[in-house]
Amino acid sequence: MPPGPSFSPKFPKSGANIKDAGQRSLLMPAEAVEHLDARGRVTVKAAFRDRLKDGYVQILTPDGVLFRRVSTTPLRTKAPALDDVDGEAMADL
Amino acid sequence: MPDAAPHGGGLPVPSVDGPDLADLNLVLAHLKQADALKARAEKHLRAAGAPLVTFAVGIELLLWCRKHSLSPLDFVERCVTTFEVEGSDVLLAAAYAMERDGIASPFDAVHLAEAMHRRARLVTADDRLLRSKYPTLAY
Numbered sequence: 001m002p003p004g005p006s007f008s009p010k011f012p013k014s015g016a017n018i019k020d021a022g023q024r025s026l027l028m029p030a031e032a033v034e035h036l037d038a039r040g041r042v043t044v045k046a047a048f049r050d051r052l053k054d055g056y057v058q059i060l061t062p063d064g065v066l067f068r069r070v071s072t073t074p075l076r077t078k079a080p081a082l083d084d085v086d087g088e089a090m091a092d093l
Numbered sequence: 094m095p096d097a098a099p100h101g102g103g104l105p106v107p108s109v110d111g112p113d114l115a116d117l118n119l120v121l122a123h124l125k126q127a128d129a130l131k132a133r134a135e136k137h138l139r140a141a142g143a144p145l146v147t148f149a150v151g152i153e154l155l156l157w158c159r160k161h162s163l164s165p166l167d168f169v170e171r172c173v174t175t176f177e178v179e180g181s182d183v184l185l186a187a188a189y190a191m192e193r194d195g196i197a198s199p200f201d202a203v204h205l206a207e208a209m210h211r212r213a214r215l216v217t218a219d220d221r222l223l224r225s226k227y228p229t230l231a232y
Contacts, residue, residue, distance in 0.1 A: 057170050059185045060209060062226035066189070070170045074126035077163055 113144035148180040155199035
């Protein structure tokens with residue numbers, strides 16, 4: 001069970017059911033993170049807005065809202081540039 | 094007054110006053126550690142700033158990740174923190190659905206993510222989607 005809304009936003013403690021290799025993440029129930037303001041708009045609560053400024057992304061999942069820290073290092077891949085790929089082959093995916 | 098078409102005929106080309114739009118090559122050249130277009134992309138980004146990434150390019154990114162068996166979550170996360178991305182919430186949720194919830198098709202993942210974000214159900218006859226944790230309705 002993920003921690004409730006009383007959770008301190010100071011630390012990004014990993015949720016027990018999240019397996020991240022080298023990336024810190026936090027799973028929260030959606031209600032703890034977002035709410036409707038007086039005008040009916042969905043608003044991210046202030047404590048979690050700070051998390052987002054700290055290099056995290058917020059992902060809505062069927063299990064709740066997941067905060068994941070995003071690494072800034074470029075991604076290693078041997079995949080070719082798109083210029084080397086036949087456009088029709090891409091369309092056949 | 095719109096500018097005349099450079100080829101001389103046809104409809105006049107409207108003036109360009111919207112934000113620049115990125116293609117997937119530019120996005121990948123920036124995100125990847127090594128890429129044939131990396132130097133050109135970085136030079137452009139330093140000079141002109143980051144262009145807008147449309148939702149269509151986001152879907153193309155998911156397709157590209159699947160084609161090369163790469164992590165869509167890693168690429169989409171870095172993309173949304175680097176560029177302004179249309180529909181970034183839905184793209185992130187779709188990448189998560191592909192990587193963690195076993196939704197193989199990027200389009201199915203986008204449809205499920207869109208439904209979840211709208212607090213709606215995806216009406217489908219696909220058993221694999223109906224068995225998923227995402228909100229669906231069978232027909």
